[in-house]
Amino acid sequence: MPDTESKRPLREEAFSIPVDTGRVFAFLHEPVAPAATAVVMVHACAEEKNWAHRVYVSFARNLARRGIAALRIDCRGEGESDLEFEDSTLETRVADAVGAVRFLRAQRPDLRNIVLLGHRLGAMVAALAAVELGGELGALVLWDPVYDGRTYLLQVLRQHLAAQMAASGRVSVPREELLRKMTVGELIVIEGYGFGGKFCKEVLAASWVDNAAVFRNPTLITEIASSEVPRLSQQAESIVGAHSVVTAISVKEPAFWRENRDYIQWAPALTASTVQWLESL
Amino acid sequence: MNQLLHIPSHSGVDMLYGMLDCPAGEQGSWPLACILLSPGVKPRVAPHRLYRKLSGEFVRRNIPVLRLDFAGMGDSQGVYDAKLLADVYTQVQAGQHIADVRAAMDYMAQRFGIGKFLVGGLCGAAITGLLTAERDSRIAGLFSIGMPVVLVGTESAAVRPPTAALLTANREIFRRKAMNPLHWVRLLTLQSDYGLLWSVMRESLKRGFQKAAVWRKDTPPENQTGQEPAMPDFLDRNFVRAIFKLANSGRAALLLFGGTDRYFSEYQEYFAVPWAGQIAAVGDRIELQVVPEANHVLGEPRWIEKAKLAVGDWLDRIVLPAPASSAKQTKSLRTEVITNFERFLQLRNQWTEMLGRSSSNSVTLTWEWLTTWWRVYGTDRQLCVVALWSEGRLVGAAPLLRRKRLALAASIVPVRRIELLASGEAPGHQVCSDYIGWIAEAGTETQVVNAVLDALVAGHCGTWDELLLPDMQLATPMVAALLEACRLRGLDYEILDREACPLISLPAKWDAYMEGLGSSHRYRVRRALREFEAAGGKYHVAQHADELAGMQATLMSLHQTRWTARGEPGAFGSSLRRSFHQQFMPLALAKGWLRLGVLRIGDQSIGAIYNLNYANRIFFYQSGILPQDSNALRPGVLLHANEIAAAIDAGCHEYDFLKRGESQYKDSWANGSSELGLVRVAKPGLSNRLTKGARRARMRLAVIKRAVIRKKDGQ
Numbered sequence: 001m002p003d004t005e006s007k008r009p010l011r012e013e014a015f016s017i018p019v020d021t022g023r024v025f026a027f028l029h030e031p032v033a034p035a036a037t038a039v040v041m042v043h044a045c046a047e048e049k050n051w052a053h054r055v056y057v058s059f060a061r062n063l064a065r066r067g068i069a070a071l072r073i074d075c076r077g078e079g080e081s082d083l084e085f086e087d088s089t090l091e092t093r094v095a096d097a098v099g100a101v102r103f104l105r106a107q108r109p110d111l112r113n114i115v116l117l118g119h120r121l122g123a124m125v126a127a128l129a130a131v132e133l134g135g136e137l138g139a140l141v142l143w144d145p146v147y148d149g150r151t152y153l154l155q156v157l158r159q160h161l162a163a164q165m166a167a168s169g170r171v172s173v174p175r176e177e178l179l180r181k182m183t184v185g186e187l188i189v190i191e192g193y194g195f196g197g198k199f200c201k202e203v204l205a206a207s208w209v210d211n212a213a214v215f216r217n218p219t220l221i222t223e224i225a226s227s228e229v230p231r232l233s234q235q236a237e238s239i240v241g242a243h244s245v246v247t248a249i250s251v252k253e254p255a256f257w258r259e260n261r262d263y264i265q266w267a268p269a270l271t272a273s274t275v276q277w278l279e280s281l
Numbered sequence: 282m283n284q285l286l287h288i289p290s291h292s293g294v295d296m297l298y299g300m301l302d303c304p305a306g307e308q309g310s311w312p313l314a315c316i317l318l319s320p321g322v323k324p325r326v327a328p329h330r331l332y333r334k335l336s337g338e339f340v341r342r343n344i345p346v347l348r349l350d351f352a353g354m355g356d357s358q359g360v361y362d363a364k365l366l367a368d369v370y371t372q373v374q375a376g377q378h379i380a381d382v383r384a385a386m387d388y389m390a391q392r393f394g395i396g397k398f399l400v401g402g403l404c405g406a407a408i409t410g411l412l413t414a415e416r417d418s419r420i421a422g423l424f425s426i427g428m429p430v431v432l433v434g435t436e437s438a439a440v441r442p443p444t445a446a447l448l449t450a451n452r453e454i455f456r457r458k459a460m461n462p463l464h465w466v467r468l469l470t471l472q473s474d475y476g477l478l479w480s481v482m483r484e485s486l487k488r489g490f491q492k493a494a495v496w497r498k499d500t501p502p503e504n505q506t507g508q509e510p511a512m513p514d515f516l517d518r519n520f521v522r523a524i525f526k527l528a529n530s531g532r533a534a535l536l537l538f539g540g541t542d543r544y545f546s547e548y549q550e551y552f553a554v555p556w557a558g559q560i561a562a563v564g565d566r567i568e569l570q571v572v573p574e575a576n577h578v579l580g581e582p583r584w585i586e587k588a589k590l591a592v593g594d595w596l597d598r599i600v601l602p603a604p605a606s607s608a609k610q611t612k613s614l615r616t617e618v619i620t621n622f623e624r625f626l627q628l629r630n631q632w633t634e635m636l637g638r639s640s641s642n643s644v645t646l647t648w649e650w651l652t653t654w655w656r657v658y659g660t661d662r663q664l665c666v667v668a669l670w671s672e673g674r675l676v677g678a679a680p681l682l683r684r685k686r687l688a689l690a691a692s693i694v695p696v697r698r699i700e701l702l703a704s705g706e707a708p709g710h711q712v713c714s715d716y717i718g719w720i721a722e723a724g725t726e727t728q729v730v731n732a733v734l735d736a737l738v739a740g741h742c743g744t745w746d747e748l749l750l751p752d753m754q755l756a757t758p759m760v761a762a763l764l765e766a767c768r769l770r771g772l773d774y775e776i777l778d779r780e781a782c783p784l785i786s787l788p789a790k791w792d793a794y795m796e797g798l799g800s801s802h803r804y805r806v807r808r809a810l811r812e813f814e815a816a817g818g819k820y821h822v823a824q825h826a827d828e829l830a831g832m833q834a835t836l837m838s839l840h841q842t843r844w845t846a847r848g849e850p851g852a853f854g855s856s857l858r859r860s861f862h863q864q865f866m867p868l869a870l871a872k873g874w875l876r877l878g879v880l881r882i883g884d885q886s887i888g889a890i891y892n893l894n895y896a897n898r899i900f901f902y903q904s905g906i907l908p909q910d911s912n913a914l915r916p917g918v919l920l921h922a923n924e925i926a927a928a929i930d931a932g933c934h935e936y937d938f939l940k941r942g943e944s945q946y947k948d949s950w951a952n953g954s955s956e957l958g959l960v961r962v963a964k965p966g967l968s969n970r971l972t973k974g975a976r977r978a979r980m981r982l983a984v985i986k987r988a989v990i991r992k993k994d995g996q
Binding site: 047051054085193261265 | 296322326329353354581
């Protein structure tokens with residue numbers, strides 16, 4: 001269990017980061033002694049964020065107890081931050097990540113290194129933010145990243161189909177039709193989250209895998225699989241082949257961003273591999 | 282505007298986090314707050330930020346909303362001891378997070394002066410709010426979305442029959458699919474989800490048509506008989522007990538459901554229909570609101586809007602008018618100061634009914650306890666019971682007395698003192714009446730307190746310098762109302778002699794309680810029970826008046842033998858105290874409150890316990906244990922183990938060890954505590970300044986004395 005591993009003290013503080021015309025809620029976990037490295041954590045999207053929340057918190061506390069500060073943010077449209085979900089876009093999320101890194105840099109000028117970490121869609125956000133941040137960033141960590149916006153949105157829409165089946169016993173609007181509706185600006189509500197046209201268009205168009213500007217800093221891609229011998233995806237292997245600063249690994253963990261039979265508060269293999277990589281920087 | 286609150290947990294180890302959504306205007310002008318609790322294992326915003334969407338309905342009515350993360354969830358500290366999600370749900374339904382809710386209320390009371398709360402939220406939050414309301418009278422109402430009424434995530438849940446609504450929905454889905462050739466193609470080309478298909482068929486056919494039929498055969502379509510129906514194993518008994526307790530105490534509950542939520546059909550079929558008679562009896566205090574077509578988490582904007590309307594309507598109709606109606610009662614309250622004991626004796630029925638409607642329903646405030654106490658200790662005291670009447674109904678009372686002679690505050694300053702009935706005995710003769718205080722029908726605390734203070738200030742109980750109100754439970758609307766009223770009147774007040782009462786919030790099953798104990802204590806309990814059984818031991822609880830005297834003598838003898846051997850006077854050394862219990866026990870037995878139990882091996886009694894079972898709470902009062910060279914049989918462990926198990930079987934919700942004192946062993950049984958304290962109220966002036974000055978001087982003197990002794994010992 002994460003919190004019983006160590007009883008080393010840490011400091012915790014919540015605040016708002018001003019971005020554009022709104023506020024981003026942020027939660028900072030710090031070691032008592034000043035940290036040299038900080039990790040800014042960008043979450044997954046919608047209900048994946050809620051299911052993964054406790055793993056994020058445990059990871060942040062673990063880092064702080066190891067002497068690394070961790071700043072968790074809620075992108076606008078989610079958690080405690082401003083904006084309704086349907087008004088948030090990929091662009092606002094990238095702006096939030098960039099704003100958080102710059103805010104932390106201004107607040108903690110002694111930090112030597114700021115690492116941006118993202119999970120699922122948050123990894124796509126982190127990758128796009130890394131382009132804008134360039135040399136302001138020390139490294140990039142991508143947990144089970146969304147490589148392709150279309151595949152991701154189709155996964156999201158599966159839930160909509162399930163809801164249709166539960167409600168009426170049939171699928172009245174197939175997935176491709178829903179995707180088309182999204183792209184022409186229709187709001188599709190999935191389990192309370194309104195996916196708007198602008199957001200969907202941006203996700204579909206987002207291309208970070210082939211963008212060399214993403215990989216100017218050391219980057220760790222960690223893919224998460226439940227199989228005993230997890231294998232890297234073709235996308236990860238091609239990125240590693242194209243960029244020498246990229247390390248890609250695969251770890252065995254349950255998909256903690258979805259409902260599971262187990263109650264998952266902690267991702268030990270993911271944490272250990274990420275911490276090891278961070279400490280090697 | 283919102284702010285993150287850092288709330289110390291009751292364990293003192295972890296910090297809980299909660300986001301406070303504040304109304305506009307001045308902080309501290311809030312008479313009521315709402316606490317929305319972690320829904321299941323999700324953080325404090327809830328799925329699709331449901332809580333943030335609903336919070337505005339409270340905030341715009343000047344009700345701040347605290348969205349709280351339970352320990353080990355959301356942002357809060359702590360680790361959750363559960364491997365499976367099902368384990369979490371089981372623990373939540375057993376009341377795992379009651380202490381967290383109470384810690385949040387304590388914090389809100391201390392920081393913002395709020396004494397009344399609405400609690401609840403979605404699913405697990407709803408049941409936690411309800412179970413906390415059962416134990417904490419500061420909760421004025423329950424706000425629930427998707428309340429689970431069956432046991433979720435346990436073996437019971439796995440065998441619970443599908444509801445008729447669910448079976449109908451499944452049949453409808455299969456009927457539609459059977460009409461569609463594409464689904465046959467999918468089925469025959471191995472594209473269907475056969476696991477799902479099989480499980481639905483198995484549920485529908487095997488359990489649905491058999492077990493559901495068995496259950497429904499025994500259950501009338503709608504039970505209006507008023508008799509309690511049989512409870513199937515899968516029904517959450519904690520829910521049934523707690524919802525009626527809440528409603529019977531005059532507090533309101535809003536039960537909001539999505540119309541297609543499985544929990545709604547379970548609520549209807551397993552609770553609302555079989556318990557219709559009992560629900561009707563509590564009138565509109567249990568209010569059901571259904572958002573048609575909505576799912577469990579209200580995951581569509583139109584459903585949220587309907588939920589907001591329902592919540593706003595409930596707040597406006599039920600919750601917020603309460604102060605207005607209470608204010609009306611103030612005008613019509615009639616004050617009677619009872620100084621004649623015969624008159625007090627006549628109030629038996631009215632007193633009992635009023636106490637049952639109050640939030641301070643404790644055995645030490647019963648007519649039986651108070652009148653017995655007065656008979657034994659009334660000498661040299663003047664009875665001053667302030668009774669408040671409204672349209673012929675007793676709605677509140679302050680059971681007080683005054684000394685006929687001046688008391689010495691801090692042993693030095695002569696003061697005219699008014700005290701609580703059942704307190705202030707001479708040292709060595711104390712009965713130790715924990716949980717005493719003033720009484721008011723739930724929701725009328727402020728009015729009752731003001732009426733009593735009006736009477737006291739007007740001198741209807743004679744002139745006085747200080748009121749001493751010891752052993753009141755501090756985290757109650759009564760104490761909050763009293764302190765606020767004193768502040769507004771410019772009376773000096775302070776809380777002294779705080780002390781914790783370790784207690785057990787009892788789960789539904791003995792095994793669940795045992796699992797929550799520390800491993801070494803659990804081992805001791807199991808071993809003691811095993812060895813007692815192997816030795817042929819028997820535990821017997823007094824049932825009849827004719828066995829009472831003998832068992833009473835056994836208790837007193839065992840207790841006195843042990844304590845006098847240690848050079849202590851023992852609890853029954855005082856003739857006054859013995860007399861009190863000899864008079865009270867028969868009354869308690871007749872009322873069904875007394876649990877006087879004796880452990881025997883052969884002809885030898887090795888331990889005895891004196892508990893009181895009142896209003897589904899067990900109060901551990903005293904015990905006696907056979908002094909022995911070795912502690913092999915552990916009578917102390919056996920007495921509590923037997924009593925706790927019996928309390929769980931009887932459906933009690935709390936086992937209270939009363940004040941801890943020197944008895945650290947109580948902590949090894951407890952999973953929570955409540956705090957008692959002495960509320961001292963004084964008229965400002967010379968007497969008050971002298972009293973406080975003398976007390977400070979005595980404290981300094983004591984410190985110096987201890988330092989001198991330490992120095993002397995060191996030399």
